[in-house]
Amino acid sequence: MKNSQLNKFAIRFSIVFTIQLIYKGFDQSFDGFFPLTERAAAFTVVLTTIFLLGWYVAEWLNKPLKGLQTIYQLLINILIGFAIGVFANTIYRLGDTYIYDNGHLWADISFINPEFSFGITMFYSIIYITNLYMIRNLKLKEQEIINKELEKENAISQFQALKAQIEPHFLFNSLSVLSNLVHSDADLASQFIIKLSNTLRYIISQNQRTLIDLKTELDIVEDYFFLLKTRFNDAIQLDNQIDTEILKSTMVPPTSVQSLIENAVKHNKLSKKHPLVIKMEIKDADIVVSNTLNKKEHVENSTGLGLNNIKQRYQLVAQKTVKVEETKEFFTVYLPIINQSEYEHSNH
Numbered sequence: 001m002k003n004s005q006l007n008k009f010a011i012r013f014s015i016v017f018t019i020q021l022i023y024k025g026f027d028q029s030f031d032g033f034f035p036l037t038e039r040a041a042a043f044t045v046v047l048t049t050i051f052l053l054g055w056y057v058a059e060w061l062n063k064p065l066k067g068l069q070t071i072y073q074l075l076i077n078i079l080i081g082f083a084i085g086v087f088a089n090t091i092y093r094l095g096d097t098y099i100y101d102n103g104h105l106w107a108d109i110s111f112i113n114p115e116f117s118f119g120i121t122m123f124y125s126i127i128y129i130t131n132l133y134m135i136r137n138l139k140l141k142e143q144e145i146i147n148k149e150l151e152k153e154n155a156i157s158q159f160q161a162l163k164a165q166i167e168p169h170f171l172f173n174s175l176s177v178l179s180n181l182v183h184s185d186a187d188l189a190s191q192f193i194i195k196l197s198n199t200l201r202y203i204i205s206q207n208q209r210t211l212i213d214l215k216t217e218l219d220i221v222e223d224y225f226f227l228l229k230t231r232f233n234d235a236i237q238l239d240n241q242i243d244t245e246i247l248k249s250t251m252v253p254p255t256s257v258q259s260l261i262e263n264a265v266k267h268n269k270l271s272k273k274h275p276l277v278i279k280m281e282i283k284d285a286d287i288v289v290s291n292t293l294n295k296k297e298h299v300e301n302s303t304g305l306g307l308n309n310i311k312q313r314y315q316l317v318a319q320k321t322v323k324v325e326e327t328k329e330f331f332t333v334y335l336p337i338i339n340q341s342e343y344e345h346s347n348h
Contacts, residue, residue: 016051019123020044023116029105039100046095047088051120054084058124074129081124085117092116150210150316153309177231192230195223203255210317211338212254214287215247218280221258228265235270241281250287251338253313257289260333263307264291267331282337286323290332307333314338 020043024030030040058080065073089112097103174196181189202220218240225238238261261278268291270276278291311322320336 012052012055013048015127016048016055017044019051019120020047023047023119029102039096042095042099043092046091050088050091051084054080054087054124055127058084058128070132073132074125077128078121078125081121081128082117084124085120086112088120089113089116146316150313153312153316154210173231174227177227181230188230192227195226198223199227199258203258209254210313211251213248214242214250214252214257215244217252217254217257218242218247221261221280224258224261228261232270232276234272235275236265237275237277239277239279241279242287243282246282249340251340252287252335253310253317256310256313256335257287259306259310260289261291264331267295268292269294269296283334285337286334287337288332288334290330293326293329293331310335 024040024043030037030043058077061080062073062077065076068076093106093109093111093113097106174192178189178192178196181192199220202223221238225236228236229238257280264276264278268276274292274294276292276294278289281288307322307324314320314322314336318336318338320338322336323334325332325334
């Protein structure tokens with residue numbers, strides 16, 4: 001970090017030093033580009049310092065402008081460049097007049113000194129546009145790398161889903177429940193088959209996508225929970241407190257919420273006396289999924305899409321961190337909200 005700042009300073013110093021040399025060379029009051037006089041040295045020190053300070057001040061002023069359209073950023077920076085030019089010209093004029101008694105040299109030059117001020121504006125604008133182009137080009141290259149990582153991660157996720165056919169124990173248990181329902185409740189068995197088919201299709205097919213809207217994810221969570229509820233009855237409960245108004249505008253990696261429910265069932269004991277209670281809600285900028293804790297003594301190794309996979313996908317898609325909290329009573333996962341613009345950026 002320190003070396004990066006030093007390199008940035010060295011590059012900027014070289015540029016502004018060159019600019020003041022050019023002006024000095026065309027200023028007829030100096031004898032060439034490298035006059036060995038006190039006035040020339042003062043010109044170099046003062047102008048170089050002003051240009052450097054102006055550059056860093058402009059960088060600070062540009063931070064809140066990043067959300068504006070490029071044309072507005074450019075117009076504002078032209079004004080910044082002009083302000084730097086006028087300020088530098090004023091300091092040059094006052095110093096030359098009152099320190100070196102060269103007021104006569106400025107008699108026929110207007111206060112703004114267009115040649116000097118507009119020249120500085122032009123140099124600053126060229127530097128700004130070049131810098132803007134380099135930054136955007138760098139971000140595009142970084143995004144290309146991230147997209148390649150996403151493709152790799154999605155391919156792995158899809159392979160895991162196809163290979164495991166979801167969680168084998170879940171599928172086996174679901175078929176076992178279905179076998180009993182066929183003989184005892186044909187209507188419920190029919191619903192169970194539809195929900196199971198929807199869940200299987202979603203988990204396998206949606207892994208080809210980077211993000212999906214929260215409504216679609218929660219629709220499949222309802223189908224998935226129907227299967228669990230049919231199997232465990234009152235031993236499991238789902239409390240969904242997520243406002244329906246934000247469902248379409250909020251995005252998540254496919255199967256992220258469903259996987260958390262799957263993990264909760266996998267790692268905890270379920271009974272009517274001590275039911276597994278899963279709660280979904282929005283807190284600040286997170287989708288919060290929590291469950292009561294009653295851990296099993298031995299847990300089978302997961303072959304599905306786990307918590308680490310969710311964390312990696314969030315980091316790759318939106319550079320956001322999934323937070324996990326565990327107390328004696330609850331296990332809570334905070335999934336950062338991803339908005340519509342981030343979805344469009346990640347899927348196109």
